[in-house]
Amino acid sequence: MLEVRNLRKEFGDFVAVDEVTFSLPAQGSLAIVGESGSGKTTTARMIAGLETPSGGHIAVAGAEPAPGRPRSRARRARGRQIQMVFQDPYSSLDRHQRVGDAVAEAVALHQDLPAVRRRARVAELLDLVGLDDRQARSLPKALSGGQRQRVAIARALAAEPRVLILDEAIAALDVSIQAQILALLARLRTETGTALLFITHDLGAVRYVSEEVLVMQAGRVVEHGPVATVLDDPQAPYTRRLIDSIPKPGWKPRRRGDKGAD
Amino acid sequence: MTTAPLTRTTTGRTKRTRPRDRLTLGAGCVVALFVLLAVFGPLLAPHDPNAVDPVNVYAGPSATHLLGTDDTGRDLLSRLIAGTRASLAAPAVVVVVSTVLGTLLALTAAWSGGWLDRLVSGALDIVFGFPGLIMAVLVAAVFGAGLTAPVVALSIAYLPLITRVVRAAAIKERNLPYVSALQLLGAPTARIWLRHLLPNLLPLVLVQATIGFGYALLDVAAISFLGLGDQPPDPEWGLMVSNGAPSILSGLPQQSLYAGIAILIVVVAFNLLGTGLSRRLLGENA
Numbered sequence: 001m002l003e004v005r006n007l008r009k010e011f012g013d014f015v016a017v018d019e020v021t022f023s024l025p026a027q028g029s030l031a032i033v034g035e036s037g038s039g040k041t042t043t044a045r046m047i048a049g050l051e052t053p054s055g056g057h058i059a060v061a062g063a064e065p066a067p068g069r070p071r072s073r074a075r076r077a078r079g080r081q082i083q084m085v086f087q088d089p090y091s092s093l094d095r096h097q098r099v100g101d102a103v104a105e106a107v108a109l110h111q112d113l114p115a116v117r118r119r120a121r122v123a124e125l126l127d128l129v130g131l132d133d134r135q136a137r138s139l140p141k142a143l144s145g146g147q148r149q150r151v152a153i154a155r156a157l158a159a160e161p162r163v164l165i166l167d168e169a170i171a172a173l174d175v176s177i178q179a180q181i182l183a184l185l186a187r188l189r190t191e192t193g194t195a196l197l198f199i200t201h202d203l204g205a206v207r208y209v210s211e212e213v214l215v216m217q218a219g220r221v222v223e224h225g226p227v228a229t230v231l232d233d234p235q236a237p238y239t240r241r242l243i244d245s246i247p248k249p250g251w252k253p254r255r256r257g258d259k260g261a262d
Numbered sequence: 263m264t265t266a267p268l269t270r271t272t273t274g275r276t277k278r279t280r281p282r283d284r285l286t287l288g289a290g291c292v293v294a295l296f297v298l299l300a301v302f303g304p305l306l307a308p309h310d311p312n313a314v315d316p317v318n319v320y321a322g323p324s325a326t327h328l329l330g331t332d333d334t335g336r337d338l339l340s341r342l343i344a345g346t347r348a349s350l351a352a353p354a355v356v357v358v359v360s361t362v363l364g365t366l367l368a369l370t371a372a373w374s375g376g377w378l379d380r381l382v383s384g385a386l387d388i389v390f391g392f393p394g395l396i397m398a399v400l401v402a403a404v405f406g407a408g409l410t411a412p413v414v415a416l417s418i419a420y421l422p423l424i425t426r427v428v429r430a431a432a433i434k435e436r437n438l439p440y441v442s443a444l445q446l447l448g449a450p451t452a453r454i455w456l457r458h459l460l461p462n463l464l465p466l467v468l469v470q471a472t473i474g475f476g477y478a479l480l481d482v483a484a485i486s487f488l489g490l491g492d493q494p495p496d497p498e499w500g501l502m503v504s505n506g507a508p509s510i511l512s513g514l515p516q517q518s519l520y521a522g523i524a525i526l527i528v529v530v531a532f533n534l535l536g537t538g539l540s541r542r543l544l545g546e547n548a
Contacts, residue, residue: 050442076448084446086439094440094458105457106447152443159447 001026001195002047002163007056009042009219016042018219020056024163024195031198031206031227033242034216041087043216044165044199048084061162076109083156085169089148093140099151100126100136106158125154130180146173153181160192167199170209182209204246207231215239286538292531299346307340311497320514332502332517333509342524345497350528352409352491353478359417361471364424365463369455371425372432383429386422394419395481402490409492412485416478424470431466435459465543473536476529483525499525 002024009017017039024030032040045051047058049065057064060081086092093102104122107113113121126136129150140148149169156164164185170178186209188194198209206213206227213230215223215238222236234240299306308328315335322330329338371382398415405411435441436459444454483500485491492498494505499521506517 048442048446050446072448072450075445079446079448082446084443086443088439092439092443094462096461097458105444105449109447109449155443155447 001028001061002197003057003059003062004043004047005057005059007043007046007058008054009039009046009051010054015219017046017053020214020216020219020221022214022221022224024197026162026193026195027189028212029189029196029198029210030212030214031200031210032214032216033200033203033206035201035242037218038216039219040199040216041167044084044167044197047163047197048082048165049078050084079159080110080161082163082165083159083161084165084167085149085152085156087168089145089152089169090140092152093148095140098137098139099131099143099148102151103136103154103158106155110159121158125158126151128157128184129154130177146177149173150177150181157188161194163195163197164188165197165199168201170198170205171200171202178205185209203231203242215242282538282541285534286542289531289534289538292527293535296346296350296528296531299343300350301347303343303346307337307343309337309340311336311340311344312495313337320509320516329520330516332506336497338517338520341497341502342499342520345499345502345521346524348492348496348498349479349483349500349525352413352482353475355413356416356420356478356482357471357475359413360420360474361424361467363417364421365428365460365467367421368425368428368432369459369463372429372436373451373455375433379429382425386425389418390422390426392419395484398481398485399488399490402485407490407493409482409485412482412491416481420474420478423474424467427470428463428467431463432459435462465539469536469540469543472532472539476532476536479525479529479532 004023005021007017007020008015020039020043022030032043034040042051046053060078065078093099097105100122103125104118107118107121107125111118111121122136123133126132131147131150131154135143135147140151143151150173153166153169166185170181173181185196189196196209198206200206210227213223213225213227214221215230215236217236217238223230223234223239230239231243234243304311313336315331318327318331318335319333320331321327321335324330327337327339329342332338332341367382367386371379394416397419398412401411401415402408441454441458444458482491483498483503486498486500487504489501489504492501494501502521503518503525506515506519506521509515510518
């Protein structure tokens with residue numbers, strides 16, 4: 001479904017993403033993990049088309065996007081291939097737009113439905129992420145971070161994308177909602193074949209959401225493999241450090257700079 | 263323009279801002295009054311503002327002439343009222359033209375970024391370097407007296423004022439994830455501009471335009487005072503200040519004084535309204 005080959009991004013002299021290669025099959029679920037600044041979000045933004053790669057190839061369902069500024073129609077077509085849920089739920093919604101209208105706008109862009117059926121579709125999408133009618137009529141500021149994130153997920157799902165990128169999008173949710181959203185995403189995968197690309201720094205959650213994991217450090221892929229293998233028998237020292245920093249029973253927080261921490 | 267802090271309760275906010283809100287409301291009423299005068303002024307004036315009365319020159323306040331008369335016996339109150347339109351219309355044109363053009367320019371620059379943004383910013387810096395009033399005076403001197411040339415010159419001179427502020431806000435807005443989300447959904451650029459960016463920038467544009475109006479009124483009045491704008495016998499306020507100037511030394515400052523006070527009231531009212539709106543619409547520290 002998604003093929004990424006030798007992807008590269010430079011900002012001036014700084015190489016943010018260096019020769020990243022991976023593929024994501026239909027119904028697949030891949031997690032890219034790494035600390036802040038490891039290049040994982042830049043990778044996601046390039047795949048979504050929000051950032052122009054300095055080099056390499058990205059193909060969705062076998063087709064590479066045409067170079068240059070795409071026309072509106074081409075962008076909508078691409079929107080049905082890839083959608084992205086952003087890290088910050090506070091600014092990923094227009095603060096002057098009722099959240100139901102935001103979802104309706106997304107639906108209207110992708111499905112030519114009469115008003116009644118469009119409303120039904122919006123209600124269905126909001127129901128999928130566990131939001132009710134009253135919340136749909138609210139402005140973003142009346143909703144919690146987790147609720148806003150769910151609106152953003154519903155909006156992304158309105159395009160019925162084949163690949164859904166979630167950039168740290170689950171971390172902001174309550175634990176109970178997290179489980180609900182993860183279950184929803186799992187169902188989506190099996191029912192519609194949507195492939196999921198998780199961008200996260202949380203190795204602990206990766207086990208529950210992905211089959212495959214890609215560990216990035218300083219723009220490079222340091223480890224890539226099935227989740228169980230990577231988590232239980234990490235090869236790269238960086239991966240081992242990341243795994244060691246997952247809080248577990250007996251874990252004591254240590255200050256940054258103490259030996260072994262961070 | 264982020265969300266309000268959670269600690270601030272509704273009641274707390276009303277309590278704290280009430281006196282300032284009252285001031286803003288007062289300023290708004292004064293502005294509204296003058297706008298009404300500008301629209302209906304000629305109908306409301308008790309006398310013909312240009313009717314000369316050689317017997318009653320420099321008359322003091324009386325029942326027939328509430329503010330007295332000027333050097334040719336014209337009723338000062340009627341002239342002030344009738345002059346509201348001329349005094350407010352020119353700055354209004356300046357503000358509307360520079361605001362509309364400036365906002366479009368700011369959005370275009372912020373949206374495209376790159377060389378276009380640098381070009382717009384550079385050009386605006388050059389315009390900003392010219393003193394607007396001097397430019398307007400120069401243009402009037404070249405093209406002859408009359409308001410058209412100075413209004414065009416001032417509209418250009420006021421462009422950087424609005425464009426710079428709106429451009430900075432538009433860049434910030436444009437980089438918010440919700441705009442990226444709309445782009446990913448394939449929303450047409452025109453839709454993103456009209457339905458999302460412009461409505462979110464509108465409060466800022468409104469505040470800038472309101473504050474700019476006060477300055478524009480002063481500049482237009484100054485041009486008329488210099489004899490380069492509206493021409494006699496029009497009852498424009500700047501012109502009235504200059505008309506009354508010779509008699510000030512004779513102890514008859516009424517004409518200049520009243521016209522000056524009218525200018526002062528309108529400028530202060532627009533400034534207060536602008537800062538009040540800014541506080542209401544953009545938050546305390548905007």
